[in-house]
Amino acid sequence: MAADVHKKKGWEVPNGSLTPGDGQHTERSESPTPGLAQGTEPGAGQEGAMFVHTRSYEDLTSPEDGAAAARSPEERRGEPAEPTTMEQISKDFSELSTQLTGMALDLEEEMRQSKEGKLEPSPQTTRRDSVLSGKEEEDVTMDAWRMHRKHVFVLSEAGKPVYSRYGSEEALSSTMGVMMALVSFLEAEKNAIRSIHADGYKVVFVRRSPLVLVAVARTRQSEQEIAHELLYIYYQILSLLTWTQLNHIFQQKQNYDLRRLLAGSERITDNLLDLMAHDPSFLMGAVRCLPLAASVRDAVSSSLQQAKAKSLVFSVLLSGNQLVSLVRKKDQFLHPIDLHLLFNLISSSSSFREGEAWTPICLPKFNSSGFFHAHISYLEQEMDLCLLLVSTDREDFFTVSDCKRRFQERLRRRGVHHALQEALRTPFYSVAQVGIPDLRHFIYKSKSSGLFTSPEIEAPYVQEEEKERLLGLYQYLHSRAHNSSRPLKNIYFTGPRENLLAWVTSAFELYICYSPLGTKAGAISAVNKLMKWIRKEEDRLFILTPQTY
Amino acid sequence: MAQKEVLGTPPEGIHPTYPYKVVLLGSTSVGKSSLAYRYVKNDFKESLPTVGCSFFTQMLNMEVATVKLEIWDTAGQEKYQSVCHLYYRGAHAALLVYDITNKETLNRAKLWLRDLEKEFLPDEIVIALVGNKVDLAAEREVATEEGEEFARTRGLLFMETSAKSNYQVNDIFMAIARELLQREQEKARAPSPHGRSTVTLGESRVRTGCCRL
Incomplete structure (x- = not known):
């Protein structure tokens, strides 16, 4: 039943110089150093891992992403059997773009206003009334709808709406048509659209045939992280239907309305998006244990x-x-x-x-x-x-x-x-337990166990926006540390309201947030103290001896 | 067989327990979970769509026996319908729930009935048609008579209920339990007084078989 990937060893060290010997599980160093090999860091399981080994979200976003890669657009592009011809798509595109809705129009406006606006498609004969069909949900023509920080849309390759985070899908069908047109337009030229950056907005596209996922965000997340969240949404849909069923449906009927099958599950997807906005588990690609x-x-x-x-x-x-x-x-x-x-x-x-x-x-x-x-x-x-x-x-x-x-x-x-x-x-411990006065919060992930620990978020991050802002800072550091073209190992970030430090090694990831009055030297000694504390508490904060039946 | 005959006239002290599988079927958001919740916990809350199905048990002390209702509350959503027949297989009773303020849900209940009739013989399963949400009578789309008439022609139990205002919820489950017990008794008595000798004969044959081994 299991795919091959799951048979592989619980932990593997990508870096050849750090190949762990067998004895390492017992030689757990008292005072962790950056030279710690994977498997010996605090929180590492003593008897192998519980999870499939993952290096965090690179696993998700990298092209060798297991089975998903088989259906990535890269591969599809190579297929000569692509049914749509360039002319057909151009025709579809111009037809669709005459039906621009309010939302798309505004997006365009913003893009045009911005200096870096790269994309200026289409004549605009708007038919706003087509938008007014949205009933119980938010009116997509309202400013409030446009002000959401992150929109997520899922559509089929036929351009049919499957899911929208805000507003009813019907009301957004022409917007989604435009999105699909953008995707197809570039694919016809053997290319793929990944994102559009304009005026503080990022429009990120993820293609997982037979679905297309699009986010329109004005958060500080990197394109890579937004794509990562979109993949979670894709997996969420698979968890309800299976990939086999999803493909079967669209093979049978290309313009199938998938909302029929997903009816009643929208809140699961909504919840996932809300959870990702305030739970660092998704960012870390790891699981937190109850102390x-x-x-x-x-x-x-x-x-x-x-x-x-x-x-x-x-x-x-x-x-x-x-x-x-x-x-x-x-x-x-x-x-x-x-x-x-x-x-x-x-x-x-x-x-x-x-x-x-x-x-x-x-x-x-x-x-x-x-x-x-x-x-x-x-x-x-x-x-x-x-x-x-x-x-x-x-x-x-x-x-x-x-x-x-x-x-x-x-x-x-x-x-x-x-x-x-x-x-x-x-269920949460206080950061005060660590005994470092300037320390406000931290996230520590053990890579070999796939587990992380983090204290409760306390003052001054009391309000929801403040909590999200803190997570946003972690997201920023994380994206810098995991930038595929220029990854960083150490980051020291000085902000007006707090200082942060990130430290990523082959064995662990540590992000700490401390007082804006603290010094860099102070932060480094805090890290050493914190690592000792985590080592001391590891059997409470992590699952060190995972069991099998 | 002999054990079931006890049911007709229970001697002092012997109180048999019968487990029955009851499934709740119907379109999405007609109130299946709310009916189950009202019946089992006697409470009401606005609930979200059921994921897969939920399982509850409820013990009922009837005059002649204890009935253990194993209630399977299924999800009404289309994506679960491929697995639904798994849930109703082996059921002793089914509640076909519709929403009186939504005509379409009654049509859907009729389709469920067709499915059930394909799967079960008429005397294998007790089926009740339940029109829920009578607290919303102002928005009624299905007249009481319409449900009643349909149930009568197809030999179904019928009741209109409200999980929200706790109207006839207990009653419909009681009616099902009574019907199940009654059928049990009839089965025990049937086919005729002469039937008994046949059973004895059969049993003695089995016994011979045993001795031969």
């Missing part, structure tokens, strides 16, 4: 491990969007992206709080061609503790449901219930 005493976590993990069934592949216990424990079948690795999609699914629906849910779900990074069946339930009414059991057999509901019962029974017998409840009361 928990190692003994309690071990008891939970072994209870999970014992409540197994033949068809079970993954058992996951989570709280909020934090991982409590994950047990997997031997040789089967979950990809952090798939886990993020599962977290998002659970957080986007309150309906899992009642009863037991049993739902088909595709884990696109694991295997995009088929459905797993997920048993989702909360352990107790008042407790934010959700159990997710992923099975290969759709007939196995009662067996899997019994696993839950057995898990709960073992948990009770081990008497860790109370300790778990305590841990849930403080």
Whole structure:
């Protein structure tokens, strides 16, 4: 069932000079240095990783992106069988561009005003009334609609709307037609449109046949990061339909209206976009653990491990969007992206709080061609503790449901219930625990385990905009560090309201935010102190001994 | 067989438990989850579309037996319809839910009925047609008589309910449980008093088989 990628070793070091020896798991250095090899940094699992190894989002955006690459436009361009001829597309394009809606018009206006406006298409005979069909949702002709910081559109290759973050898809159908025309226009010339930059806006295109994803953003994110978010949206759609079904549908009928199949799931996509705007998990391509005493976590993990069934592949216990424990079948690795999609699914629906849910779900990074069946339930009414059991057999509901019962029974017998409840009361720790006065916040990711840790965001980042601004700063540093043409290892950023430091090695990534009055020397000593603290606390903040059935 | 005969006249102290699988079927947002939630938790909240399906159990103490209803609340969305037959396979009862303020949902319920009739023999499954959202009577598109008449011609139980104002929700599940029990009793009594000797004969034959081994 598993694709080849998942059979590979949990951790691999891309840099040949850092090849880790076998003994490294035991030689965990007390005071971490930049020379730390992967697998020995704080938070690295002692018995291999839980996840498919990922170098963060390069995995997503790089052309060798597993199966997805097979259908990338690059490859498609080589195909001689491309049915659309240049003339046809030019014709379509000029037809479509006569139906520009308010939104597209304004975008164009902005582009024209900006000095760098590269794109000035089409005559503009607007038919604004076509836009007025939007009913229950936002009016797309209003200023408020245009003021959103990030729009996301998904359309089919026939130019049919599939999803719009704001406003109804019907009202935006001609806008999406224009978007498709832009894509096809360049493809006809054996080229591909990736982004348009104008007047503080970035219009980013991601092509994953049979879908086209477009973001119109005025955030500080890089083009690469926006594309990364669009890919998450693509995977989200796959998780509901599978890649096989999606392709089959469009092979049968090119102008199929995919909204029929996605009806009722828009909020899952909406939720994912909201989550990405304030949860660093997606940016880091890693998973955050609920801080928990190692003994309690071990008891939970072994209870999970014992409540197994033949068809079970993954058992996951989570709280909020934090991982409590994950047990997997031997040789089967979950990809952090798939886990993020599962977290998002659970957080986007309150309906899992009642009863037991049993739902088909595709884990696109694991295997995009088929459905797993997920048993989702909360352990107790008042407790934010959700159990997710992923099975290969759709007939196995009662067996899997019994696993839950057995898990709960073992948990009770081990008497860790109370300790778990305590841990849930403080799901985030305060940065004050580290004992560095100027330190305001940090994100530390262990690359080999795919896990990261981060304290609660505290004052002065109280308001939602402030929190988003902080994440925006991390996004900025992250994009500089991971810039494909000029990656950086160390970044020191001095801002008016805070200073930041980023440090990326082959083993870990660290981003710290501290007082604007702090000095660079202070920041460096803070990093050393912080790394020692993380090492000291690692068995509480990370899952060091992942279990298999 | 013998065990089921107890059902007709339960002796003191013996109270059998019957598990029944009940599925809720119908278009998206007609109130399937709300009906289940009202029935199981006696509460109402605006809920989001169900993902896949949800499973609830409810025990009912009836005069003659304890009934354990295993309720499968399915998602009404089209993408789950390919897997829906999995959910209703082996069901003892089905609630076909429509929204009285939306005529189309009744038509959809009729299609569900056709699917069920393909899958089950008439005496294999108890089917109830449920017109939900009577609290929105002002926006009614389907007259009570229309649902009633359709249910009568097809031999379905029928009730109009409101999960929001808790109108007849308990009643419809009770009616289903009663019907299920009654059918159980009829099955136990059937086919005729003479039937018993046949059963005994059959049993003795089986026993002979056992001895031979």
